Amino acid sequence: MSADPGQSELSAAEHHALVCVLDAIIPPSRDGRLAGAGELGVGQRIEEVLQQSPAMRPVIRQGLAALDGLAVRRGARGFAEVERERRADLLNEIAAAQPGFLPTLIFHTYVGYYLDPRVRETLGLEARPPFPKGYEVAPIGPARLDRVRRRAQMYRECP
Amino acid sequence: MSRADIDEIVDVVIIGAGASAAAFAWSLAETRMNILCLEQGDWMDPSQYPSTRMDWELGTIGAFALSPNTRKRREDYPINDSDSPIAVSNFNAVGGGTILYAGHFPRFHPSDFRVRTLDGVADDWPIDYARLEPYYAQNDVMMGVAGLAGDPAYPPKQVPLPPVPLGKLGETVARGFDRLDWHWWPSDSAIATRPYEGRAPCINLGPCVTGCAQGAKGSTDVTYWPAAIRRGVRLQTRCRVREITVGANGLADGVLYYEADGALRRQRAELVVLACNGVGTPRLLLNSRSKLFPDGLANRSGQVGRNLMFHPYAMVNGIFDERLDGHQGPTGCGLMSQEFYESDPSRGFVRGYSFELLRGVGPVSTALWAMARGRLPWGEGHHEAYAAAFDRTAGLLAICEDLPERHNRVTIDPLLVDGDGIPAPKIEYRLSENSRRMLDHGVARAQEVLAAAGAAETFVESPMRPAGWHLMGTARMGRDPERSVVNEWGRCHDVKNLFVIDGSIFVTAGAVNPTCTIQALALMIADEIKNNLANLLE
Numbered sequence: 163m164s165a166d167p168g169q170s171e172l173s174a175a176e177h178h179a180l181v182c183v184l185d186a187i188i189p190p191s192r193d194g195r196l197a198g199a200g201e202l203g204v205g206q207r208i209e210e211v212l213q214q215s216p217a218m219r220p221v222i223r224q225g226l227a228a229l230d231g232l233a234v235r236r237g238a239r240g241f242a243e244v245e246r247e248r249r250a251d252l253l254n255e256i257a258a259a260q261p262g263f264l265p266t267l268i269f270h271t272y273v274g275y276y277l278d279p280r281v282r283e284t285l286g287l288e289a290r291p292p293f294p295k296g297y298e299v300a301p302i303g304p305a306r307l308d309r310v311r312r313r314a315q316m317y318r319e320c321p
Numbered sequence: 322m323s324r325a326d327i328d329e330i331v332d333v334v335i336i337g338a339g340a341s342a343a344a345f346a347w348s349l350a351e352t353r354m355n356i357l358c359l360e361q362g363d364w365m366d367p368s369q370y371p372s373t374r375m376d377w378e379l380g381t382i383g384a385f386a387l388s389p390n391t392r393k394r395r396e397d398y399p400i401n402d403s404d405s406p407i408a409v410s411n412f413n414a415v416g417g418g419t420i421l422y423a424g425h426f427p428r429f430h431p432s433d434f435r436v437r438t439l440d441g442v443a444d445d446w447p448i449d450y451a452r453l454e455p456y457y458a459q460n461d462v463m464m465g466v467a468g469l470a471g472d473p474a475y476p477p478k479q480v481p482l483p484p485v486p487l488g489k490l491g492e493t494v495a496r497g498f499d500r501l502d503w504h505w506w507p508s509d510s511a512i513a514t515r516p517y518e519g520r521a522p523c524i525n526l527g528p529c530v531t532g533c534a535q536g537a538k539g540s541t542d543v544t545y546w547p548a549a550i551r552r553g554v555r556l557q558t559r560c561r562v563r564e565i566t567v568g569a570n571g572l573a574d575g576v577l578y579y580e581a582d583g584a585l586r587r588q589r590a591e592l593v594v595l596a597c598n599g600v601g602t603p604r605l606l607l608n609s610r611s612k613l614f615p616d617g618l619a620n621r622s623g624q625v626g627r628n629l630m631f632h633p634y635a636m637v638n639g640i641f642d643e644r645l646d647g648h649q650g651p652t653g654c655g656l657m658s659q660e661f662y663e664s665d666p667s668r669g670f671v672r673g674y675s676f677e678l679l680r681g682v683g684p685v686s687t688a689l690w691a692m693a694r695g696r697l698p699w700g701e702g703h704h705e706a707y708a709a710a711f712d713r714t715a716g717l718l719a720i721c722e723d724l725p726e727r728h729n730r731v732t733i734d735p736l737l738v739d740g741d742g743i744p745a746p747k748i749e750y751r752l753s754e755n756s757r758r759m760l761d762h763g764v765a766r767a768q769e770v771l772a773a774a775g776a777a778e779t780f781v782e783s784p785m786r787p788a789g790w791h792l793m794g795t796a797r798m799g800r801d802p803e804r805s806v807v808n809e810w811g812r813c814h815d816v817k818n819l820f821v822i823d824g825s826i827f828v829t830a831g832a833v834n835p836t837c838t839i840q841a842l843a844l845m846i847a848d849e850i851k852n853n854l855a856n857l858l859e
Contacts (some may be wrong), residue, residue, distance in 0.1 A: 191704040250700045268699050272692060276684035277376055285684060285711060286644075292372040293534040296524025297649035299486040302507060306495075307469065310504055316474045318432040318439065318663055320449065 172209060172223070175240070179226045181205045182242045186249040187271045195284050202281070204274035211270055218266060225263030228256045331357045334576055334590035336562045336605065338362075339417020340836050341822045341843040342596035343545035344460060348847035350552035352854070357588065358554060359578055361561040362396040362414035365542060370532035378685040380531035385421065387787050389413070396559070398739035398746075400600060402789070405750035407631045409600055409789040415558060416542035418598065418836075419511075421530050422790065423653025424538045425677065425834035426466050426509040428457050428841075431476065432663060433831040440664045440671045443724050446828045447800050447809035448845075450476070456841035456848075463548075464539035464840070465517045468509040474659040482514045485523065490645035490680055490715050491655040497774025503660040508677065510654035511539030511836070518544075525650045527680070538651075560586075563743050564609040565593055565819070571613055572858070573819045579741040592850075592857075594820045596843070599629065599792025602825040603731040604746040606796065619796070619813035624806050626732055628725035628794040629750060630830040635719040635760045635783035636679065637767035639776025644712040647681015655680060661766065662832055670758040672722040674832045676767060679716030687711045694780055717770060719763025719783075721756055722832040725794050752784060760784055791835050796825035810849035811842070817858045822846050 172180060185200035212219050229241040232252050238244045244252060257264045275281055279289030288295075333349065335342045338360035346356055371380030381387070387410035389397035396413040412421045431450035436443045454476075461481055468480035484507035487495060498505040512529070513520045514537075523537035536543050550556060559581035566587070568574040575589035595602045603626035609618035617625050655678035662673040682690065691697035691710045698706055734747035752760075760783045768779045799805025802814035807826050813819040822843040824835050831838070850857065 187699040188703055189700065196704060253700075268692070269689070271699075272688040272697075273379070273685055276688050277378075279375070282684060287648075287684065289375075291374050291377055292526040292528065292648075293370075294373075294524075296526050296535070297646075299488045299525045299646075299650050301486050302469075302484055307471070307506065309499060309502075310473065310506060311471050313473045313504065316504060316659065316663065317430050317476065320431040320435045321438060 172212070176223065176226050177205060177209070179230060179241045180208065180222070182249060183226070183229070183253065183267060184208070184271050185246070186253055187268055188275050189246075196281060199271050199275045202275065202278055204271055204278070207274035208267070208270050221262040221266055225256065225260040225267070228260050228263075229253070232256055330589040330591065331355045332590070333357070333592045333594060334359065334588055335594040335596055336576065337417060337596035337598070337601065337823070338415045338541075338546070338556060338558075339596060339598065339823070340419050340541055341839050342594070343416075343541035343549060344463070344840040345594065345596065345822050345843040345847045346554045347463070347545045347549035347552065348844050349850060350549055350554050352851055353553065356554045357590070358556045359560040359562055359576065359588070360415055360556065360558050363558045364415045365420055365532060367532065367534045367536055370534040372526045372528050372531065372534045377528055377531070378683045380528065385531040387421065387790075395740060396561075398743070399737050400745060401734045401737050401747040405748045406752055406784055406786060407633065407750060407789045408787050409748060409792065410787060411598060411600070411792070414542070415546060415556065416540040418790070419540040420532055420542070422540075422834075422836060423529055424511040424651060425654055426461070426464065426468075426511045426837045427657060427675070427833040428475065428478070428509070429831040429833065429838050430474070430662065433829060436672070436829045442671050443829045444799065447798060453838070453841045453845060456844040457837060459844055460837055460840045464511040464544050464837070465513045465520060466509055466539070466837075467512050467514040469507045472506045474504060474506065474662065480509065482517060484508070485510050485512055485514055485651050485654050486525070487655055488646055488650045488680070490647045491650070491678055493641065493645060494678055494715050494717070494770065494774050495656055497770040497772070498658055500773040501770060503658060503770070505656045505658040508654040508657045509837075510651065512651055512654060513537045513539070523651065527648045527650065527652055527683075529651050530653060561739070561741050561743070562605060563741065565605065565618055566609075567611050567613055567618065567816070571816065573618075573816050583741065592818050592820065594822060595825075596823045599795045599824045600731050600746050600748070602821055602823055603795040604733065607731075607733050608744055614815070619806055619815045619819055621815050622803055622806060624797060624804065626795050627727050627730045628797055629729040629731055629748070629792070630723040630725055630794040630827065631750070631789050632723055632791045632830060632832070633721045633752060633756045633760055634785040634788035635721070635764045635767070635781065636716055636785050637719070637764055637771060638679075638714045638716040638780045639771030639774065640710065640778050640780075641713045641715065641776055645681055645715055647712055647715060648683050650680055652680050653677065661762070668762055670755045670762065672724065672755075672759070672832065674719050674721040674759055674763050676763070676770070677718045677720060679718055681712055681714055684711065687714070690714075715771070715774070715776070717767040719760065719767055720832055720834070721759040721763060723756060723830045724753060725797070725829065726753060731795050791824065791830070793824040793827035793830050793835060796821045797828050798826040799828065811846035820846060820850070
């Protein structure tokens with residue numbers, strides 16, 4: 163995988179590797195109710211972030227290239243070809259050599275994943291902004307404060 | 322500068338359009354004086370507030386961040402707070418800090434005005450609770466305050482609107498207080514819980530602290546300002562004041578300010594009123610140097626910028642086994658406890674603190690919060706760890722009284738400037754030993770309450786760095802011109818037509834959110850000006 167580090171869009175190979183990384187960061191849930199982050203399409207959001215943050219591009223590109231290089235040294239054709247259960251090990255291995263790569267991706271993966279309407283619905287939330295519908299919350303009952311109300315005066319009288 | 326700049330002399334120019342300016346302008350406008358307010362920010366558009374978008378949670382790390390150094394809007398000015406464990410939080414717009422505040426509206430206690438007499442520390446205020454009480458009441462009506470009468474922690478008072486709901490999360494935490502037999506009470510909140518004076522009622526959106534899209538929260542752009550403008554006050558936005566100018570007679574004669582296009586203009590005025598908060602006000606005074614005032618305007622006492630007080634905050638979050646519907650209801654307003662408000666020497670510190678309920682957060686914030694605390698692994702085990710945190714956290718904030726100390730201060734940074742080249746403020750602040758002990762006490766008691774409420778474990782952040790919401794004491798009030806900047810009604814000792822009406826004039830900080838006290842003071846000062854118009858400069 164080689165691409166111009168300044169190029170604004172990831173190549174198809176880079177994007178494919180990115181999707182695999184995202185699935186390693188947030189894999190599908192065991193019960194199958196939640197997809198992995200890559201499968202869910204979080205990669206598209208990260209591409210948008212990269213468009214807006216040029217300084218991030220080389221960090222991600224170099225990280226993906228390093229992952230691919232490591233995968234090749236381990237006998238695979240690239241990171242995307244590594245078995246799913248071994249991908250986390252490779253990510254951990256390159257973490258020290260590419261210090262910004264994994265933390266940056268984790269942050270944006272979490273943001274993208276938990277913004278996704280499908281994830282929110284699975285969590286039991288309505289997939290909508292708070293406004294304009296808001297939420298119904300029951301008012302405080304009239305007797306709720308009786309215990310406190312019976313306390314003696316707590317504030318100090320002042321001269 | 323054009324001829325027109327020099328010709329118009331207004332009766333009053335107010336600098337800043339936040340909490341205090343709005344109340345002051347509205348009140349003084351009944352005199353039909355020619356009042357002009359200059360604000361460096363603009364009117365906010367509630368349809369653009371984050372709660373209208375799916376990514377509403379990201380507002381706090383972007384354009385609605387607490388710190389101007391993060392937010393970097395055009396109207397913000399940078400603040401060098403690297404020499405302080407607490408970072409300044411503010412907002413620059415019509416409404417000022419009330420755009421982002423939670424809406425907490427507790428009054429000071431009577432004892433807060435008698436700190437020296439009762440507890441032997443700091444100074445007494447030159448006014449007392451009884452003096453402010455009618456202004457508190459007037460302000461509660463104007464801002465639309467929700468709450469419940471009968472709180473044994475306060476002298477009797479009426480509250481215009483019913484309290485904000487507790488919700489499942491609030492009820493859970495309240496049970497902890499009940500089990501310990503400790504005080505708690507629904508928060509006094511500047512939130513319209515019913516339709517009120519043209520404002521729509523609160524619909525429990527949650528993120529009040531990135532602006533209220535519903536218009537239910539009492540930010541002054543929807544409370545005082547429309548009423549003040551109807552009374553004839555002129556409000557000019559995107560005008561950033563560089564300095565206050567002084568005539569040969571030693572009186573303030575106007576201001577120099579930059580318009581949005583960078584043009585420098587002059588506005589002459591008979592009275593100048595500072596309402597720029599506890600950092601912006603000393604910044605402007607210290608930047609207004611002249612032959613008559615070489616150390617900054619109104620600073621012959623050397624007190625301008627000194628005695629900076631924040632409220633040191635501790636945040637304790639409890640993790641519960643059940644879901645709490647924590648994203649429903651006003652984020653910061655729910656309940657308050659003043660069990661530890663009044664001084665008790667056995668605790669190892671003087672003065673005291675309040676607890677405030679902190680509701681839960683949304684899905685993204687949960688992930689980032691848990692990640693920052695090492696509770697959310699990536700890869701294997703991610704979903705299980707996330708499920709254990711999501712919608713299961715409830716927080717308590719301990720808001721501690723800070724005491725005034727000379728060395729805690731605002732100065733002018735020698736290098737940093739804002740977008741118009743105006744020197745920016747620098748904060749020098751250290752936590753006192755008294756504050757540290759109080760924070761530790763608050764953390765331990767919060768853990769006790771949350772455990773009593775059923776929390777399986779707790780997480781502590783103390784002191785909270787991004788909690789410099791309350792900026793007080795830097796142009797303090799007093800009768801002695803050697804030890805204070807303004808008199809008992811906000812008039813500068815050194816410049817008799819210059820007034821300060823924001824949190825700078827606080828003598829002490831209390832242990833509650835200051836906005837309603839700031840506004841009560843502003844209303845009181847406006848009344849004093851009205852009552853003394855004939856001999857204002859004597």
